[in-house]
Amino acid sequence: MEGKPLIKISVSDNAWQARLASRFLKSDNAAIVFGRNIYLWGSSKQAFLGNQRWLLHELQHVLQYQRDGFTGFIFKYFINHIRYGYRNNPYEVEARAAEQNEELLKQFDLP
Template sequence: MVARLAAWKMGSNNIAIVFGSVIHLHGVSREQFLGNTAWVRHEVRHVRQYREAGYWRFLWRYVRDWARYGYYNIPYEQDARRAEGNAGELEGVEIR
């Protein structure tokens, strides 16, 4: 449900959105998502960001920065885009 709302807000058919340690998908199967390594790395980086900042602090900063800078320039998004090319990003990650 939350991913569907995010997809509507973003104007996208396929979306992944992270809350805490859970990656929610809309318009894409688990298999399709896991088959896109860069996308998985991006979303796993968001999971790490939540862990580093704390749940509510992450959400506050994300929304605040979206309002300030726009989606593309949110520092958390910039960091996650850099993680897409980081082969070590998935080390120690367990996908259930």
């Protein structure tokens, strides 16, 4: 029996996309996900990959893109952000819950 193919992700540090997110979040470091690509600011790729809670959080966002599609995710995330704000956005609530879920790692081909 074959399992589902692993989801291959990329991680880029010093990324302007994440710099914008860090300003928005008023945080020294930030990650932002587009599809299977994770962009970082204020953290090296190695530090990010070594921080399991943070990694799991962002991997859940990758799964949300898989579930909703690229445009669907962006659109619904934005609508939810307006409606609920950053912290209570259901996408963020789900990603925070995933920070404890090590099982998620099995679905990914990490760099």
